[in-house]
Amino acid sequence: MSDTYRVRASSWASLFDCAHRWEGTHILGMRMPSSPRAQLGTAIHAATAAFDEAVLAGQAIRPVDVAPVLVDELTSPDREVDWSADELTRRDAERIGLQLVTRYCLEIAPRYHYVAVELEVVPWLIDCGGGIVIEIRGTLDRSRARADGTGVGICDLKSGVNAVSQGRAKTKGHAPQIGTYELLYERTTGQAVTLPADIIGLKTSGAPEVAVGQIHNAREQLIGSDDSPGLMDYAADMFRSGLFPPNPTSHLCSAKYCARWRVCKFKDDQP
Numbered sequence: 001m002s003d004t005y006r007v008r009a010s011s012w013a014s015l016f017d018c019a020h021r022w023e024g025t026h027i028l029g030m031r032m033p034s035s036p037r038a039q040l041g042t043a044i045h046a047a048t049a050a051f052d053e054a055v056l057a058g059q060a061i062r063p064v065d066v067a068p069v070l071v072d073e074l075t076s077p078d079r080e081v082d083w084s085a086d087e088l089t090r091r092d093a094e095r096i097g098l099q100l101v102t103r104y105c106l107e108i109a110p111r112y113h114y115v116a117v118e119l120e121v122v123p124w125l126i127d128c129g130g131g132i133v134i135e136i137r138g139t140l141d142r143s144r145a146r147a148d149g150t151g152v153g154i155c156d157l158k159s160g161v162n163a164v165s166q167g168r169a170k171t172k173g174h175a176p177q178i179g180t181y182e183l184l185y186e187r188t189t190g191q192a193v194t195l196p197a198d199i200i201g202l203k204t205s206g207a208p209e210v211a212v213g214q215i216h217n218a219r220e221q222l223i224g225s226d227d228s229p230g231l232m233d234y235a236a237d238m239f240r241s242g243l244f245p246p247n248p249t250s251h252l253c254s255a256k257y258c259a260r261w262r263v264c265k266f267k268d269d270q271p
């Protein structure tokens, strides 16, 4: 008899940021409304995915054709959005989102030959020992696989106020998610990922910017060896023990982003 935890592939990497927050959301079911900026990100990702899927299907498509996807996500979201949570209005979100989607479609997407958009993965069962099993499933949200004739690599779209800095997409902190996606892609398709990952940054503050940054060898953080455990070993320990440690230094440790904030005794809420 085993206990199986079903985990969405897109949530997995956030376990390694603050495991306590991840446990609150994904095991204990704590929920909070989406922030305006998070919803802007959802809208941008939905519109860019619609564009890339059409190109992959061989359809003629223009940025303006996917604008309704963005607007729809902002005006009729699937989840509750607290539009009072920050200074971003729905009108500004729409303006910024349309600029970024257009720039992505015209400047970034044509550089790549995508072979999969937000791929649905074959579930990955990880035996943690002690009768505990993790099943990672779902889709590679916000990601594409690209091919260049020499190999395959992951492209991951990241939106946010700090997604681009000095003309480059921010890559710091993204390796656990990229490594997970690379492993899931390989398990699902049987094809090795041999190219570095490209992070495509879409900056949602100030003048909207788009840029690319690279991550090499992301999988090394995930997979351990006999004398050096990887993140998957730490994850197995957490599920086996039921101890999900807090990280009050996480940049998402705030009432705005953490559903466990109100009841978490580990938060650092000093001014």
Ligand code: SF4
Residues within 6 Å of the ligand: 018, 020, 021, 024, 246, 247, 248, 249, 250, 252, 253, 254, 258, 259, 260, 261, 264, 265, 266, 267, 268
């Ligand atoms: S309040 Fe901070 S430390 Fe506590 S669960 Fe949330 S992010 Fe983690």
